[in-house]
Amino acid sequence: MGAPKILLVDDEAAITESLAPFLHRAGFDVTVAADGEEAIQQAARVQPDLIVLNVLMPRLDGREALRRLRSRGDWTPIILLTQVGESTERAMALEEGADDYLNKPFDPYELVARIRAVLRRARPGQPPLTAARFLTSGLLRLDRRSRRVWLGGQELPLTPKAIALLEYLMTHPDELLSRERLLDAVWGWDYPAGTRTVDTRVAELRRMLGDDALHPRYIETVPGQGYRFIALVEAGM
Amino acid sequence: MKGLRLFILLPAGLGLLASLLVHNLQANPIFYLRADLAALTALAGLGLSLLLATGWAVHGLLERTRRISALHAQERAADDRRRFLQRLDHELKNPLTALRVALANLTEAPSDVARREAMVGVEEQARRLSRLVADLRKLAELETRPIEQTPVDLAVLLEEALALARERPEAADRHLALNLPRAPWPLPTITGDRDLLF
Numbered sequence: 001m002g003a004p005k006i007l008l009v010d011d012e013a014a015i016t017e018s019l020a021p022f023l024h025r026a027g028f029d030v031t032v033a034a035d036g037e038e039a040i041q042q043a044a045r046v047q048p049d050l051i052v053l054n055v056l057m058p059r060l061d062g063r064e065a066l067r068r069l070r071s072r073g074d075w076t077p078i079i080l081l082t083q084v085g086e087s088t089e090r091a092m093a094l095e096e097g098a099d100d101y102l103n104k105p106f107d108p109y110e111l112v113a114r115i116r117a118v119l120r121r122a123r124p125g126q127p128p129l130t131a132a133r134f135l136t137s138g139l140l141r142l143d144r145r146s147r148r149v150w151l152g153g154q155e156l157p158l159t160p161k162a163i164a165l166l167e168y169l170m171t172h173p174d175e176l177l178s179r180e181r182l183l184d185a186v187w188g189w190d191y192p193a194g195t196r197t198v199d200t201r202v203a204e205l206r207r208m209l210g211d212d213a214l215h216p217r218y219i220e221t222v223p224g225q226g227y228r229f230i231a232l233v234e235a236g237m
Numbered sequence: 238m239k240g241l242r243l244f245i246l247l248p249a250g251l252g253l254l255a256s257l258l259v260h261n262l263q264a265n266p267i268f269y270l271r272a273d274l275a276a277l278t279a280l281a282g283l284g285l286s287l288l289l290a291t292g293w294a295v296h297g298l299l300e301r302t303r304r305i306s307a308l309h310a311q312e313r314a315a316d317d318r319r320r321f322l323q324r325l326d327h328e329l330k331n332p333l334t335a336l337r338v339a340l341a342n343l344t345e346a347p348s349d350v351a352r353r354e355a356m357v358g359v360e361e362q363a364r365r366l367s368r369l370v371a372d373l374r375k376l377a378e379l380e381t382r383p384i385e386q387t388p389v390d391l392a393v394l395l396e397e398a399l400a401l402a403r404e405r406p407e408a409a410d411r412h413l414a415l416n417l418p419r420a421p422w423p424l425p426t427i428t429g430d431r432d433l434l435f
Binding site for chain 2: 014015018021022025105107108109
């Protein structure tokens, strides 16, 4: 196995010119494309292990490129670089079959961490958990389209934010997620002062799931670092 | 508006046409109108009222059109503003991202060459952000302060802009030229705020 092949797609030369060497140093074999059309061509040519895809681009934007790749059954893991900090945009990113997303401006080390996590999670040629409508984990069941959650057949009255948080945790099982990362991914904010919000929502989720923080079945606290969804998650019917 | 004016001229035109036709007839009969004063005053009052009602209706119609177009202008302005903010979001986030990556590269630079390259990247993005902030300040001022109206020589203004662009490091490997029309006329002097135009 050589270095994992990454296709980096962004129209902004200032970003690709510095990000490509950075990713190369992190141990990846990097190819660069400047827009969606070039990305689709390069994807067919280099067969990357993962694509880092910017959303806002001329010619063919990232969202459309993602749609085209997925519609032809190409399940190469994709991390979207989103620009607009709206929650609808982020929700759409996961719904349309991206494996993960990162809001600009992002920390390049976080991008490397995301790439590694997605590569670890990826099952070659198969749709990721983010492409599934239903996610199940033990007695827990989440319908991502209708935004409803059941525990052992009983529907849980969760707030939309708590469902979004649960969705992000379940689509990233067994991954250590920092409070900052969760805040950025689910709320779209990038300031550390708000990390208490994450704790409050996790507490809400635990209460509803009947999860004990000391002996958790679902959400584990990693002291000083963040949270991890520890139960096995499957794409359900 | 134009249709309305033509509509006003229509009766006058028709009257003139009829007059010409009658004039061309062999005989130009004389037409007397007789009315008793009581009926005439009533009729005149009624006619005047009708005229006033028409005027009032037309005024109302114009007023409504004006209000609607003002509303549209407001919506357009709000739209522009939304688009501008989205664009700004995009314009600010890209250099910030590039800056963070360049800084990471700087910390990890394996060689002097790599360090210098990363430094250039940092400086370039910092300058880009400064420019954006300056533009933003101009826009903020545009909304709050009165715009100066003084004569501005466009040719001089453009020469100055070119000189400034040449000083920028990105211009080092670019050829910049300014071609201004001289014939049949040179660029006119315009009225505006020189600082905001620059």
